[in-house]
Each structure stands twice: as C-alpha cells, then as structure tokens.
Amino acid sequence: MPDVTIIGAGPAGSTAAFALASRGWDVTLIEQHRFPRDKVCGESLSALGVDVLKRLGLAERLEALGPTILRQTILHATDGRQLACPLPRPMWGLSRGVLDTTLLESARAAGSRVVQPARVESLFPLSVRSLEDNRIESLESSWVILADGKGALLPLRPPPTTDLGVKAHFEHVTGPRDAVELFGVHGHYVGLAPIERGLSNIAFSLPTSRLDRFGGDLDALWQQILTENSTLADRFTRARQVGGWLASPLPRFPVMRTWPARVIPLGNATAALEPIGGEGMGLALRSAELATAALDHAHHTHTPLPVRRLQTQFTRLWRTRRLACRTLARLLSSPALAGDLLDLARDNTPLSRAAMAMIGKS
Numbered sequence: 330m331p332d333v334t335i336i337g338a339g340p341a342g343s344t345a346a347f348a349l350a351s352r353g354w355d356v357t358l359i360e361q362h363r364f365p366r367d368k369v370c371g372e373s374l375s376a377l378g379v380d381v382l383k384r385l386g387l388a389e390r391l392e393a394l395g396p397t398i399l400r401q402t403i404l405h406a407t408d409g410r411q412l413a414c415p416l417p418r419p420m421w422g423l424s425r426g427v428l429d430t431t432l433l434e435s436a437r438a439a440g441s442r443v444v445q446p447a448r449v450e451s452l453f454p455l456s457v458r459s460l461e462d463n464r465i466e467s468l469e470s471s472w473v474i475l476a477d478g479k480g481a482l483l484p485l486r487p488p489p490t491t492d493l494g495v496k497a498h499f500e501h502v503t504g505p506r507d508a509v510e511l512f513g514v515h516g517h518y519v520g521l522a523p524i525e526r527g528l529s530n531i532a533f534s535l536p537t538s539r540l541d542r543f544g545g546d547l548d549a550l551w552q553q554i555l556t557e558n559s560t561l562a563d564r565f566t567r568a569r570q571v572g573g574w575l576a577s578p579l580p581r582f583p584v585m586r587t588w589p590a591r592v593i594p595l596g597n598a599t600a601a602l603e604p605i606g607g608e609g610m611g612l613a614l615r616s617a618e619l620a621t622a623a624l625d626h627a628h629h630t631h632t633p634l635p636v637r638r639l640q641t642q643f644t645r646l647w648r649t650r651r652l653a654c655r656t657l658a659r660l661l662s663s664p665a666l667a668g669d670l671l672d673l674a675r676d677n678t679p680l681s682r683a684a685m686a687m688i689g690k691s
Contacts, residue, residue: 331628334359334470335441336449339368339425340378341596341613342476343432348385348621350439357468359457360445364433365426369494369577371604372425372530373399373509373522375689376418378611381618391431397422397523401508402685405560406667407515412675413508417690420509420607422524424498428610452482452592472624473592476617479580480598484589487582487601492517492534494579494604495547499568502529509607510564513661514557518605521564528571534579534604534658547574579604583651584644588636593620600647603654605661606688612646619643653687 331354335342338360346358374396382388399420404412437443446460452475455468480487502521504510510521519533533554543550551574555562580601588594596613619642627634661667674681685691 331355331472331624332470333357333472333474333624334455334468335474335476336482337476337478337598338364338433338436338443338445339429339476339478339596339613340432340610341598341617342474343429343436344381344385344614344617345474345476345595345621346436346441347387347432347439348618349625350436350441352621352625354625356436356441357470358433358436358441358443359447359449360433360443361448361460363446365430367572367575368425368429369496369532369575370425371496371520371522371532371607371609372422372524373607373610374421374423374428375608375611376416376420377608377689378614379419379421381611381614384618387432387435390435391421391423391428394423394427394431395525397506397525399507399509399522401505402690403505403508403510404661404671405510405512405558406661406671407513407558407664408668409559410668410671411560412671412681414681414685417685422509422522422530424524424528424530427525449477449482452589471591474595474620475592475598476595476613478597480585480594483585483594483598485585485587487580487585490579490581491537492579493537493540493576494532494534495574495576496530496532497574498524498528498530498571499565500528500571502564502568503566504564511605511661512558512561513664513667514554514561515664516662518658518661519554519558519561520605520607521561522607529568532604547576581651581655584640584647586640588640593624593639595620599643600651602647602651603658605658606650606654606690608650608654608689611689612650615646616643649687650689653684657684657688
C-alpha cells in the first residue's frame with residue numbers, strides 16, 4: 330500500500346488526505362492546531378472549489394452546514410459609485426472553522442491517521458514534535474505533501490511582503506446576503522462576505538505601516554477605515570463584532586518551479602495570489618485534486634510522477650488569476666481611479682465579463 334505524509338489539515342491538506350485515503354493509500358495527516366480553529370481568510374469558496382467537493386462526494390456534507398449562496402460581486406469606490414457583477418456560477422460563504430473541521434473529519438473517516446496537535450520541524454529527515462507531550466517522532470514516507478499554507482519548510486522560502494491580512498466576524502451587518510462586496514479605502518481594500526448562521530466575514534489587506542500608525546490597535550484602525558467609504562460604514566451601522574481580530578502576513582508569489590525530491594506543495598505553499606478574487610480556497614482544493622490524481626496514477630501504472638506536468642498545471646491555475654487579482658486590488662485601492670473605472674466597466678459589459686473571467690469567475 331503506498332504511503333504519504335501530509336503536513337497541514339487546511340482545505341488542501343485534508344482534501345488530499347481524503348482523496349488518497351479513499352483510494353487505499355496509507356495517509357498520515359499532521360496538523361499543529363486543535364480544531365475547530367479560525368484563520369485569516371475571505372471565507373468565500375469559489376465554484377472551482379465547489380466542483381472539487383462535488384467530484385469527491387463531499388459537497389452534500391458541507392451543504393448541510395448551511396453555507397451562504399453568493400450570486401454576485403459588488404465593487405464600491407470611496408465616492409459611492411459601484412458596480413454589481415453577477416457571478417457566472419455561485420460561490421459559497423463558509424467559515425474556515427466549519428470548512429476545515431468538516432474536511433478533516435472526512436479525511437479521518439476515510440482512513441487517514443491524524444496526528445494533532447503536532448508540528449513538523451524538518452522535512453529532511455521528517456521530524457514531528459507532539460505539542461501535547463513534546464515527544465519527537467521520525468517518520469519514513471514515500472511522499473510528502475506540504476499544505477502548511479506558507480511553504481515554511483521548503484529550502485527556498487517564498488519571499489515575504491510588507492502587507493497583512495486581517496479578518497473578523499460580525500453579526501447584524503446590513504446589505505445583500507447573496508453578494509461578496511469589495512470596498513475601496515485609502516491605499517487598500519476591504520472584502521465583506523456573508524457566511525453561515527447569519528454572520529458576515531470582514532477581511533482586508535493593508536500595509537503594515539498603516540497599522541503601525543495606530544500602534545497596532547486594530548479596533549482604532551477599523552473605525553478609521555469606516556470613515557473612508559460611506560457605503561461600508563452604512564453596512565456596519567448596527568453590526569456587532571463576534572470574537573476578536575485575526576492578523577497574519579499576506580503572501581504573494583508565483584508557482585515555484587523547484588520542489589524538493591518527493592515533496593509536493595499545495596495551496597498557498599505552491600503559490601499565493603491577491604485574495605481579492607475569493608479564489609484561494611478553490612485553488613487549494615483543485616491543486617489537491619490534481620496532485621492526488623497524479624500520484625495515484627503514477628502508483629498504479631508504475632511510472633514516475635510527472636512533476637513538470639503538475640507544475641505546469643499549477644502555473645495555469647494561478648498565473649492569470651495572480652495578475653488579474655493584483656491589478657484589480659491596485660485599482661480599487663486608488664480613490665482617484667476606482668470610480669471612473671467602475672463607470673467604464675458598467676458601460677462595457679464585455680469588459681466586465683472579461684475581467685471576471687481573468688480572476689477565475691467563468
């Protein structure tokens with residue numbers, strides 16, 4: 330029976346574990362956090378990811394948990410001008426606490442051995458430290474799938490940015506419950522997505538220098554942000570925050586073309602794009618599907634894994650989305666440009682459709 334060790338039980342790692350365990354692989358899934366746990370994320374699952382869940386037979390389990398069905402994207406400039414774009418295919422608004430826990434339990438039920446909480450301290454040799462009793466275990470594995478969300482264990486680490494991702498949950502947010510909304514503010518943007526149980530997820534990127542000017546006080550920064558887009562402020566007139574703020578470094582990097590031998594990175598360990606398009610979780614799931622199919626085919630045909638082909642598939646997934654999402658983020662973050670560009674797109678339906686397709690909405 331072939332064996333694999335998967336590092337990280339987020340969407341990519343747990344999906345890979347489920348897919349391989351269901352095919353009879355000996356799967357060890359290592360996760361350093363206890364679940365359920367929250368994480369910085371836009372919490373919008375694209376149609377790309379929903380398709381993967383359907384093909385794996387996991388969609389019904391998640392649909393039963395009440396994801397919000399998202400049918401449009403609305404962009405708001407700081408001066409009040411806006412552009413509503415129907416999504417070609419619906420997205421799901423679903424919290425990471427619910428999504429990750431359900432996928433992890435599905436992987437466990439399929440036969441994966443789950444080691445949690447535990448931290449992988451090195452790939453070569455594969456060394457795992459239990460976070461309960463501090464014991465260190467050395468593992469032998471034919472393959473390692475790295476789905477830690479950042480590629481921290483790779484010999485060539487992705488370069489850092491000077492930006493942060495920030496998120497929080499709120500209740501009693503006004504506005505449409507079928508839309509992902511994006512709000513331009515001064516120098517960055519804010520995303521708002523309805524999720525399950527009537528909650529809304531607010532997520533935004535910002536330069537660390539901006540947070541520094543508020544002494545690291547996210548509450549004070551948020552109150553300032555609300556003054557920079559009147560439509561955003563209207564959405565939060567009656568809102569109440571549920572839980573605290575989360576913040577983490579925001580990565581951006583293309584697919585890396587050098588992978589260690591017998592190591593496959595997935596999701597944000599493979600590449601990281603601007604989160605404005607809501608494609609990150611879908612890309613994580615699709616990369617897991619592609620990698621596990623390639624591994625299983627190589628095993629059954631007794632042929633080498635076509636690493637270059639897999640890297641090319643990943644590049645095709647990320648490349649256009651990375652460019653388009655980064656461009657959209659820069660435009661929406663510019664008060665001088667955003668309103669005129671939204672007017673231009675509103676008057677040119679083919680242009681707005683093309684832009685949506687480039688960020689993955691097709």
